[in-house]
Amino acid sequence: MLLLNYKPVLDQPTGIGVYANGVLPAFNQFEHILIPGGGSGGGTERLKRLAWSQFQLPRLARERKADLIFTPAPEGYLGEQDVQQVVMVHDLRPLSHPERSMQSLYFRNWVPPLLRQCRHILTNSNYTASEIRRATGISEGKITVTPLGYDTRHFYLADTCQRLHQRPYLLHIGQAYPHKNIRRLIEAFSAITLRFPEVDLVLLGKPHPVETSNVRRLISELQLSDRIILKSYVPYNELPNWYRGAIAFVYPSLWEGFGLPIVEAMACGCPVITSYGTGMEETAQGSALLADPLDTSHISKLIDKVLSSSLLRDSLRTSGLNRVKEYQWEVCRELTYNALAKVI
Numbered sequence: 001m002l003l004l005n006y007k008p009v010l011d012q013p014t015g016i017g018v019y020a021n022g023v024l025p026a027f028n029q030f031e032h033i034l035i036p037g038g039g040s041g042g043g044t045e046r047l048k049r050l051a052w053s054q055f056q057l058p059r060l061a062r063e064r065k066a067d068l069i070f071t072p073a074p075e076g077y078l079g080e081q082d083v084q085q086v087v088m089v090h091d092l093r094p095l096s097h098p099e100r101s102m103q104s105l106y107f108r109n110w111v112p113p114l115l116r117q118c119r120h121i122l123t124n125s126n127y128t129a130s131e132i133r134r135a136t137g138i139s140e141g142k143i144t145v146t147p148l149g150y151d152t153r154h155f156y157l158a159d160t161c162q163r164l165h166q167r168p169y170l171l172h173i174g175q176a177y178p179h180k181n182i183r184r185l186i187e188a189f190s191a192i193t194l195r196f197p198e199v200d201l202v203l204l205g206k207p208h209p210v211e212t213s214n215v216r217r218l219i220s221e222l223q224l225s226d227r228i229i230l231k232s233y234v235p236y237n238e239l240p241n242w243y244r245g246a247i248a249f250v251y252p253s254l255w256e257g258f259g260l261p262i263v264e265a266m267a268c269g270c271p272v273i274t275s276y277g278t279g280m281e282e283t284a285q286g287s288a289l290l291a292d293p294l295d296t297s298h299i300s301k302l303i304d305k306v307l308s309s310s311l312l313r314d315s316l317r318t319s320g321l322n323r324v325k326e327y328q329w330e331v332c333r334e335l336t337y338n339a340l341a342k343v344i
Contacts, residue, residue, distance in 0.1 A: 002032040003066035008073035009037030020072035026333035068344045084119035091257025124258040125279040144339040149329030157269035161244035169200040171246035176208040179254045188299035201228045243268035252293045266320030287323035
C-alpha cells in the first residue's frame with residue numbers, strides 16, 4: 001500500500017503543486033491513501049510541516065500498514081526507515097543560491113541526509129540528477145529522471161485569446177526569488193525601452209518578502225512604473241491567455257531544475273528567451289534563445305532581436321510547438337509508476 005504525502009502542495013499551487021496534480025493519476029494503479037496538503041507556505045508553516053513529517057508521517061504510515069511513502073517534494077523523515085520513502089526533487093537551488101531563509105536552512109541540513117536514506121529518488125531532468133549525485137554522493141541507479149508534462153487541454157495554441165493587457169508586452173512568470181534574476185531582466189528591458197516605446201514588461205508571480213521591495217525600488221529608480229506591470233499570483237485558468245498574448249516569454253533565471261513555464265509558454269505558441277546552463281537549456285533544447293543570465297547586455301540584445309524580427313518569432317514559435325511534444329504527463333506518469341513498482 002502506498003501512502004501519498006501531499007502536505008507540500010499548497011492552496012495556491014506553483015511548480016510542486018502542478019507536478020503533484022499532474023502525476024496523481026499514476027497512483028490509481030496502486031492501493032493508496034492520500035494525505036492532502038493546504039496552507040499558504042512560509043517559514044512557520046514549513047517548520048510545522050517539518051515537525052509533522054518527522055514525527056507524525058512515519059507513525060501514520062505504520063498505522064495504515066503502508067509499504068511505501070511518496071512525497072512530491074524533498075520532504076520526509078530521518079532516522080530508521082521503518083517505512084521506506086520515495087521523494088521527488090525538483091531542484092537543489094537553495095543549496096546553490098542560498099538565502100537567509102528557513103528553506104535554505106532546511107535544504108542544507110535536512111535534504112542531503114534525507115535523500116541518502118530514501119529508497120529511491122525521482123527528479124525532473126538529467127541536470128538535476130547530476131546535482132543530486134554531486135551534493136549527496138548517491139549512485140546513479142538510485143535516481144530516476146521523469147521529465148515533467150503540461151496540461152494539453154489548458155496550454156495550447158489558439159487562434160484568438162482574451163486580451164489581458166492593452167499594450168504589446170513581454171512576459172515573465174515566477175515567484176520573485178532572487179535567483180529568478182528579475183532585477184537583471186528589468187535592467188535589460190530598460191535598455192530597449194526607447195527603441196520599443198510601445199512594449200511593456202509584465203511580471204506575474206507571488207511576491208518575495210525581501211526581493212519584491214528591491215524590484216519595486218529598481219522600477220522606480222529607472223522611471224519605468226508605467227512600463228513594467230507587477231501582478232501577484234495569477235489563477236491557473238488565466239495563465240494560457242497571458243502566454244498567448246505575449247510577444248515573448250523572457251525567463252533568464254540563474255537556476256532551474258526544469259523550468260516548467262518554458263514548456264507552458266511554448267505550448268501556447270509564445271517564443272521563449274531563457275538562460276543557458278542548468279535545467280532550462282536541457283528543457284528548451286534548441287527551441288529557445290539562450291542568454292547569459294549574468295550579462296544584462298546579452299539579455300537585452302536577445303530581447304531586441306526577438307522584438308525586431310517577426311521571422312525569428314515565427315521560427316521560435318514553430319520550434320517550441322514541436323519541442324513540447326516531448327513533454328507529456330502520460331510519459332511522466334508511466335515512468336513514475338514503473339519506478340515505484342520496482343521498490344514498493
